[in-house]
Amino acid sequence: EFIRRLRGEQRFESIEALIAQIHRDIQATREVLQNEP
Numbered sequence: 001e002f003i004r005r006l007r008g009e010q011r012f013e014s015i016e017a018l019i020a021q022i023h024r025d026i027q028a029t030r031e032v033l034q035n036e037p
Helices: 015-034
Strands: none
16 A cells, blocks of 8 residues: 655665665655554
8 A cells, every 4th residue: 555655756876875765765664654553
């Protein structure tokens, strides 16, 4: 079930920037799911 969009599409300057964003996305996803009834 779709709950909410975390962010739009992005281009990344490096693989390191992509990996860092993936980690932020994981944390944001955990926060969203913890707040769902």
